[in-house]
Amino acid sequence: MPRTGIIAGSGGLPRLLADGLPEARVIAFEGTATDVPEHRLSRHRIERLGALFDDLRAAGVDRVVLAGAMSRPALDPAVLDPVMRDLAPRILQAMQGGDDALLRLVVGIFEEQGFAVIGAHEALPDLTCEPGVLAGPGPSEATRADIARAEAILAALGPVDVGQGCVVSGGLCLGIETLQGTDAMLRFVAETPDGLRGRPGGILLKRPKPGQDLRVDMPAIGPETARAAAAAGLSGIVVAAGRTLLIDRAALCAECDARGLFLLAERP
Amino acid sequence: MPRTGIIAGSGGLPRLLADGLPEARVIAFEGTATDVPEHRLSRHRIERLGALFDDLRAAGVDRVVLAGAMSRPALDPAVLDPVMRDLAPRILQAMQGGDDALLRLVVGIFEEQGFAVIGAHEALPDLTCEPGVLAGPGPSEATRADIARAEAILAALGPVDVGQGCVVSGGLCLGIETLQGTDAMLRFVAETPDGLRGRPGGILLKRPKPGQDLRVDMPAIGPETARAAAAAGLSGIVVAAGRTLLIDRAALCAECDARGLFLLAERP
Known part of the structure; x- marks a missing residue:
């Protein structure tokens, strides 16, 4: 053992x-x-x-x-x-x-x-998750388009080793995660003047950068991520299944449900 | 006429x-x-x-x-x-x-x-500028490396139509401009906890995205950009010569000089 x-x-x-x-x-x-x-x-x-x-x-x-x-x-x-x-x-x-x-x-x-x-x-394998909708109603068609745009943005940033996360709403990029981390990015997004945002909603996409050492530096979200995403006016959170740590999954899902957010784990 | x-x-x-x-x-x-x-x-x-x-x-x-x-x-x-x-x-x-x-x-x-x-x-051609150091002492060797990193990040983002600006300090990306604009990004960078920043200094790089219609949407900086960059602890501002509007060049350069910032216009 x-x-x-x-x-x-x-x-x-x-x-x-x-x-x-x-x-x-x-x-x-x-x-x-x-x-x-x-x-x-x-x-x-x-x-x-x-x-x-x-x-x-x-x-x-x-x-x-x-x-x-x-x-x-x-x-x-x-x-x-x-x-x-x-x-x-x-x-x-x-x-x-x-x-x-x-x-x-x-x-x-x-x-x-x-x-x-x-x-x-x-x-402790339970810390990450299988693909699927873990909380909330799942993404709408418009939200699917935001997810695809966020994926394209993070994919573009992969080669320069930037961007574990990104916020897209109505096709518009409202935040790209830099050194300060996800919560700081979500606070920044929350301060976006209403006049700039095309429509309410939008998603947070979190996923590892290519080449990231997942043993010591795996993306992680927790209940506070759900609270910050809701405060930023988002409708959901998307993570990479098997490659994101859920810090207190029960509390995270409860927080998502309480705030009307979906939590989707996508197949890598 | x-x-x-x-x-x-x-x-x-x-x-x-x-x-x-x-x-x-x-x-x-x-x-x-x-x-x-x-x-x-x-x-x-x-x-x-x-x-x-x-x-x-x-x-x-x-x-x-x-x-x-x-x-x-x-x-x-x-x-x-x-x-x-x-x-x-x-x-x-x-x-x-x-x-x-x-x-x-x-x-x-x-x-x-x-x-x-x-x-x-x-x-009014005077609104933009020729290549060269327009204010301050010009970039150090370490700062040159930050400029190169910022250029690589914006180049990576070009195909997804994001990013007129970016902040890099000591090789670390501290901000990528999204819908909210340069000043909002610089305020965000200014709030970075000291413990996260490897070293003081760093640069703001502003330049147009590929395919941007420069007739109606050219990047612009002004005296308040210099103030915000100084407040974010940066050592300089880099723009694309001929492709960035300098809103009140005299006041902008005076503000840079007063705050110890360099202003560099790079050949496109």
Whole structure:
């Protein structure tokens, strides 16, 4: 039986994983806020990764999930352990680059230490979903056209590695997700002057970019996404089946139903 | 000597044209707010386009510029003149579609009536600019890389007819212009949490989409663009030489200089 380690950051995902995998060893860095109850956590300093790896090995962990958001930590050079002294130059260099480079390095470090890095959806398959209408009435014909337009826009952006999400309403593009994330884009869309929008409604399309490492960076939506989409005047949310994490599916679907939004998972 | 008619909407452009072309006949619809002084204006009701065309012809106008933004007007069917009674069905139908379709129809109607439709930059060439650094110190090497990334993003979006503008900072895409326009995008970028931005600086790239009708829909920037770009923490603005309107170039360049922004016009 493989044993899973969870490296817990912020957001709802670490808690869902910890609850769904009662045998898992859950690690969080000192100073990282997480929803996982403190009694489930083993806390470690970022400067002492050697102790963290020893902890995981002693617990029989052979695969790890990197779950939730982590801010770039400050490193106190005075307290590095030998493992971290070896790794620090590579980590400091990667911190100068983008999030993707840093994440790739972190994945590589866990693998060098003998741990497989798996996605949250591999550790707990219920976190993603099969194709179909998961909530609400499903899309109208006009909405189908908006979905097709949103897909064309994200497909065009794939080669330049931008755009996990996009909002289209009445054929008009009202938002393209950039670094700030889905919720920020939906707040932006909500502020669109009424006179500019051709008609009410529209959809949010979320899906991974081509080449995105789904183990550590899968698109995710949750109940707050449904609330933000409703506040932006949209009529539905479209995700890629099997390639989007549903953070608290029951609450997400209930929120969609309550606000008259459909939630559609499309076949990839 | 050709005589120019200006159909004036809101924004700074109609006033610049009216001041730069003292011989021009300037028309505004009843109820449209415009910066052109009322004594320069000939006001017409949208329901009586026949009278508007007669006015232009009587003034010897053979070419018109559609300048500034116009909201979709309400039509009072009781007061349509014969010309407008003929046109109304096409106009009402185009109003159901996007702005582009409506604009194409309006251009077509002026052309059917015997007027050439020209761009503001054709009526007053000073409104656009030659290639070069127009303000500030010019881009650094790191900023050149941001410009190249922004160009790649807008090029990718060309085929789906999205994106007159884009913000890139430290290689990260912080904003893509959608229906709401450049200033809304820059306000969105300004709200980016500091922790997300890799480094300060970054650039705004503005340029037309492929196939955009530059006579009636050329990208434009002005002093408020420079203020918004500075508020978003950017280090410069890049436009397409000859294909971007500079609304009040002197004030724009002064604003850039005062805020330490460069303004670069690139060869198309």
